[in-house]
Amino acid sequence: MAVAPSGIVTLLTDFGLRDPFVGVMKGVMLGHCPALSFIDLTHDIAPQDVAAAAFWLGHAYRYFPEGTVHLAVVDPGVGSSRRALAALCDGHYFVAPDNGVLGAVLGADASVVQLEVPQTASRTFHGRDVFAPAAAALASGQPPSALGATVTDWLSIASAAPVVGEHTSVGQVMVVDHFGNLISNVRLDATRDVAHVICKGMQLPWVRSYADAQPGEIVALLDSWGLVEIAARNSNAAAKLGAGPGEAIELHYRA
Amino acid sequence: MAVAPSGIVTLLTDFGLRDPFVGVMKGVMLGHCPALSFIDLTHDIAPQDVAAAAFWLGHAYRYFPEGTVHLAVVDPGVGSSRRALAALCDGHYFVAPDNGVLGAVLGADASVVQLEVPQTASRTFHGRDVFAPAAAALASGQPPSALGATVTDWLSIASAAPVVGEHTSVGQVMVVDHFGNLISNVRLDATRDVAHVICKGMQLPWVRSYADAQPGEIVALLDSWGLVEIAARNSNAAAKLGAGPGEAIELHYRA
Amino acid sequence: MAVAPSGIVTLLTDFGLRDPFVGVMKGVMLGHCPALSFIDLTHDIAPQDVAAAAFWLGHAYRYFPEGTVHLAVVDPGVGSSRRALAALCDGHYFVAPDNGVLGAVLGADASVVQLEVPQTASRTFHGRDVFAPAAAALASGQPPSALGATVTDWLSIASAAPVVGEHTSVGQVMVVDHFGNLISNVRLDATRDVAHVICKGMQLPWVRSYADAQPGEIVALLDSWGLVEIAARNSNAAAKLGAGPGEAIELHYRA
Numbered sequence: 166m167a168v169a170p171s172g173i174v175t176l177l178t179d180f181g182l183r184d185p186f187v188g189v190m191k192g193v194m195l196g197h198c199p200a201l202s203f204i205d206l207t208h209d210i211a212p213q214d215v216a217a218a219a220f221w222l223g224h225a226y227r228y229f230p231e232g233t234v235h236l237a238v239v240d241p242g243v244g245s246s247r248r249a250l251a252a253l254c255d256g257h258y259f260v261a262p263d264n265g266v267l268g269a270v271l272g273a274d275a276s277v278v279q280l281e282v283p284q285t286a287s288r289t290f291h292g293r294d295v296f297a298p299a300a301a302a303l304a305s306g307q308p309p310s311a312l313g314a315t316v317t318d319w320l321s322i323a324s325a326a327p328v329v330g331e332h333t334s335v336g337q338v339m340v341v342d343h344f345g346n347l348i349s350n351v352r353l354d355a356t357r358d359v360a361h362v363i364c365k366g367m368q369l370p371w372v373r374s375y376a377d378a379q380p381g382e383i384v385a386l387l388d389s390w391g392l393v394e395i396a397a398r399n400s401n402a403a404a405k406l407g408a409g410p411g412e413a414i415e416l417h418y419r420a
Numbered sequence: 421m422a423v424a425p426s427g428i429v430t431l432l433t434d435f436g437l438r439d440p441f442v443g444v445m446k447g448v449m450l451g452h453c454p455a456l457s458f459i460d461l462t463h464d465i466a467p468q469d470v471a472a473a474a475f476w477l478g479h480a481y482r483y484f485p486e487g488t489v490h491l492a493v494v495d496p497g498v499g500s501s502r503r504a505l506a507a508l509c510d511g512h513y514f515v516a517p518d519n520g521v522l523g524a525v526l527g528a529d530a531s532v533v534q535l536e537v538p539q540t541a542s543r544t545f546h547g548r549d550v551f552a553p554a555a556a557a558l559a560s561g562q563p564p565s566a567l568g569a570t571v572t573d574w575l576s577i578a579s580a581a582p583v584v585g586e587h588t589s590v591g592q593v594m595v596v597d598h599f600g601n602l603i604s605n606v607r608l609d610a611t612r613d614v615a616h617v618i619c620k621g622m623q624l625p626w627v628r629s630y631a632d633a634q635p636g637e638i639v640a641l642l643d644s645w646g647l648v649e650i651a652a653r654n655s656n657a658a659a660k661l662g663a664g665p666g667e668a669i670e671l672h673y674r675a
Numbered sequence: 676m677a678v679a680p681s682g683i684v685t686l687l688t689d690f691g692l693r694d695p696f697v698g699v700m701k702g703v704m705l706g707h708c709p710a711l712s713f714i715d716l717t718h719d720i721a722p723q724d725v726a727a728a729a730f731w732l733g734h735a736y737r738y739f740p741e742g743t744v745h746l747a748v749v750d751p752g753v754g755s756s757r758r759a760l761a762a763l764c765d766g767h768y769f770v771a772p773d774n775g776v777l778g779a780v781l782g783a784d785a786s787v788v789q790l791e792v793p794q795t796a797s798r799t800f801h802g803r804d805v806f807a808p809a810a811a812a813l814a815s816g817q818p819p820s821a822l823g824a825t826v827t828d829w830l831s832i833a834s835a836a837p838v839v840g841e842h843t844s845v846g847q848v849m850v851v852d853h854f855g856n857l858i859s860n861v862r863l864d865a866t867r868d869v870a871h872v873i874c875k876g877m878q879l880p881w882v883r884s885y886a887d888a889q890p891g892e893i894v895a896l897l898d899s900w901g902l903v904e905i906a907a908r909n910s911n912a913a914a915k916l917g918a919g920p921g922e923a924i925e926l927h928y929r930a
Contacts, residue, residue: 173450175443181853182437182692185716185735188685192714192739195683199740203714204447204458206440212854213909225440228548229447230454241909244884288884289906290899293738343436344467374499374543389545396544399468399496428705430698437692459702459713461695480695483803484702485709598691599722629754629798644800651799654723654751 168256170304171232173202177222178238178292179210186290190236190297197301204229213241215265216322217410220339222259223269224390231256236292236300237266244288249280249295250319251309258303260296265322278313327351334416336393338364341409345401349414351393358419361385364395365406375399385416423511425559426487428457432477433493433547434465441545445491445552452556459484468496470520471577472665475594478524479645486511491547491555492521499543504535504550505574506564513558515551520577533568582606589671591648593619596664600656604669606648613674616640619650620661630654640671678766680814681742683712687732688748688802689720696800700746700807707811714739723751725775726832727920730849733779734900741766746802746810747776754798759790759805760829761819768813770806775832788823837861844926846903848874851919855911859924861903868929871895874905875916885909895926 174194180186191203206225210218218239226235240247240262248263254275261267263279271277286294299312327336327350336351353359359371362385369385370378378384378398383405388394393416396402403409429449435441446458461480465473473494481490495502495517503518509530516522518534526532541549554567582591582605591606608614614626617640624640625633633639633653638660643649648671651657658664684704690696701713716735720728728749736745750757750772758773764785771777773789781787796804809822837846837860846861863869869881872895879895880888888894888908893915898904903926906912913919 171450171454173447175447177440182715183717183719184850184852185687185731186853188714188716189735189738192683192685192735192743195681195712195714196738196740199681202450204443204450205437206443207438209438221440225444225447228444228451230451233447242886245886287899289896289904293899340439342439343441376497376500386544389542389548394544426705426709428702430702432695457705459698459705460692461698462693464693476695480699480702483699483706485706488702595694597694598696631752631755641799642797644797644803649799 167308168232168253170234170258170306171230172200172304173204173229173233174300174304175204175206175226175229175233175235176208177206177210177218177235178208179212179214179218180208180238180292182208186292190292193293193297194301194304197298198305201301201304210239213239215239215241216324217340218266219269219322222266226257226270229257232258234258234260234300234304236296237261238292238296239266240264240291243291248316249282249291250277250316251280251299251303251312252277253309258309260300260303262291263319265320267319268321271319276309277316277319278309279316280313324350329354332418332420336414338408338410338412338414341403345397345403347395347402347406347408347412348388348390349393351414351416352391353387353393354418360417360419362393362395363415363417364412365408367406369395422563423487423508425489425513425561426485427455427559428459428484428488429555429559430459430461430481430484430488430490431463432461432465432473432490433463434467434469434473435463435493435547437463441547445547448548448552449556449559452553453560456556456559465494468494470494470496471579472595473521474524474577477521481512481525484512487513489513489515489555489559491551492516493547493551494521495519495546498546503571504537504546505532505571506535506554506558506567507532508564513564515555515558517546518574520575522574523576526574531564532571532574533564534571535568584609587673587675591669593663593665593667593669596658600652600658602650602657602661602663602667603643603645604648606669606671607646608642608648609673615672615674617648617650618670618672619667620663622661624650677818678742678763680744680768680816681740682710682814683714683739683743684810684814685714685716685736685739685743685745686718687716687720687728687745688718689722689724689728690718690748690802692718696802700802703803703807704811704814707808708815711811711814720749723749725749725751726834727850728776729779729832732776736767736780739767742768744768744770744810744814746806747771748802748806749776750774750801753801758826759792759801760787760826761790761809761813761822762787763819768819770810770813772801773829775830777829778831781829786819787826787829788819789826790823839864842928842930846924848918848920848922848924851913855907855913857905857912857916857918857922858898858900859903861924861926862901863897863903864928870927870929872903872905873925873927874922875918877916879905
């Protein structure tokens with residue numbers, strides 16, 4: 166089940182861009198494998214927000230060529246006994262701590278191994294000392310099995326699945342994006358007609374695109390990830406509603 | 421009028437870097453064309469600020485090699501009937517919505533086409549589903565004419581041109597940069613001696629460089645884009661003056 | 676003493692990412708040398724904070740392959756008579772203004788030259804007009820000696836060295852990172868046992884990793900750069916302590 170590496174490594178962290186942490190990880194990888202292309206997914210995950218990291222990684226990785234290595238370091242347990250993982254799943258490689266950040270990507274067919282932590286690794290920056298070397302090894306064509314022993318009991322994050330009923334689907338806001346759009350975990354039943362969405366006690370009209378709303382109007386629509394999203398045209402729905410991750414939303418279908 | 425692609429794609433958006441939107445666009449382009457080099461111009465255009473996007477794109481693109489593709493997605497009208505454009509002008513390729521963001525780059529000799537929007541495109545993320553594939557096609561050597569039908573009536577943004585008089589040039593602040601410098605639309609008449617600049621009722625001395633000012637002093641000078649700029653040495657002129665985009669400035673020449 | 680260029684250029688500036696300044700510097704370099712790989716160390720150095728730039732550059736450069744060019748533009752004196760430098764030291768190339776930003780990297784064996792400033796250079800953006808072309812020249816294989824005349828009296832920043840006593844090492848906080856960790860200039864005497872660290876009048880326990888602290892507890896530990904760091908587990912030590920750069924810290928060893 167080998168997959169030829171694409172030469173691309175994506176990075177997703179909560180390191181921010183104020184310090185050179187991300188750049189240093191790239192330097193380490195280039196030392197192992199000089200011809201890599203790096204693509205930053207984001208480094209602005211809120212510190213230690215494993216759930217948001219898992220959400221975005223699960224949605225983003227599919228847009229990259231097969232054989233891409235996805236390095237995700239949101240790692241509140243660095244220096245503890247939490248395991249470090251490398252994996253191959255769905256034609257993509259992943260490197261991350263075993264804390265649920267891979268929960269949305271690792272399926273039943275995943276090959277997952279536990280990375281060895283070198284004696285010389287620091288206790289505070291496994292991104293540089295453990296995960297970056299592993300990502301470079303995968304990008305160089307080494308299989309996960311060369312990097313450690315098989316793991317079958319990796320962690321997932323417990324996250325409430327939407328409840329799909331006869332007339333409604335009930336879920337929650339997962340993340341708020343840069344524009345203030347509230348992205349939920351509710352997938353649309355494409356065979357049904359949506360009447361409206363309820364959030365924070367407000368009944369929000371269902372539209373086909375932002376452009377169908379009045380400027381500033383709060384609406385709900387199908388977003389580009391296949392999920393129900395609450396948005397305010399050319400405005401910030403999260404600020405207007407006072408809502409964020411965890412807020413309940415109800416999708417009501419027409420009878 | 422073919423121009424060989426440089427293999428470089430620049431990106432300018434209002435997407436921010438908090439979410440993986442920019443990374444996903446790059447993933448899509450790499451899927452079409454594996455050897456691209458991406459250069460981020462900025463992703464921190466204020467949401468929907470087409471004028472600032474047009475200003476910076478117009479000034480930045482010239483510093484790249486010929487054949488570079490410039491992808492600019494500031495797109496308040498996504499999902500509406502606004503057109504999506506690809507263009508070749510001045511030896512550079514451009515991809516952007518038809519909302520004025522290309523207003524400062526498209527001259528009379530531009531070849532401009534309207535991109536087809538695939539049936540499968542989402543209604544909220546044309547950056548990923550329409551513009552990124554078009555940029556990758558241009559970077560792969562396809563001419564704009566392969567991507568759609570010719571357009572001759574693209575939109576520009578109405579922006580007041582400076583008024584050049586016998587003794588003064590009167591214009592306005594276009595953008596405020598990271599340092600708080602106020603960059604105007606006034607070009608210098610190099611044959612004339614500048615006396616001073618007036619902004620917010622203050623008479624600001626004309627200097628040759630930041631280093632000619634006292635620390636904190638508000639001055640005016642010729643900036644690196646050929647424009648009149650108001651700056652405060654090692655300080656923030658915008659905050660000190662309480663001025664921003666749209667503020668009037670008057671350049672006074674010596675008699 | 677030639678060192679083959681790695682093809683990598685790192686960038687460290689105080690330009691931020693809101694404007695296209697960094698992208699334009701990369702465009703200029705690609706015009707001189709089309710196959711460069713750029714790695715951003717950070718562009719969020721506080722405006723004109725030469726000390727923070729010097730600190731991070733000194734710690735980050737070692738993680739890159741030999742022959743990498745490190746371009747550091749924190750340049751409050753742009754347009755003044757401060758010199759522009761290119762250097763080769765410790766197998767790496769450096770380009771920066773002569774204001775101390777290279778103080779932590781240039782050793783006695785450094786080859787340093789003063790860059791010529793072209794007549795056409797702007798007075799406000801030497802990053803684009805002076806430093807970027809020099810970095811591209813070094814990355815293309817030109818030695819520093821081809822770029823200007825030798826300099827032996829480059830500037831360092833005066834920064835208080837830690838005072839190492841019989842029972843204590845006394846130093847100061849150098850930078851605060853994205854997570855609010857306070858990174859000091861105190862190196863550990865590995866032959867000694869640490870009792871605790873004092874900062875802001877608080878006695879902080881010495882731990883081996885973040886994971887050894889209680890959530891929110893303020894502790895001190897050896898960080899990944901070999902320095903004493905004050906951290907609060909899954910929290911922000913700088914905010915909790917009300918401390919920042921310059922704050923004194925005392926490391927107490929066991930008798």
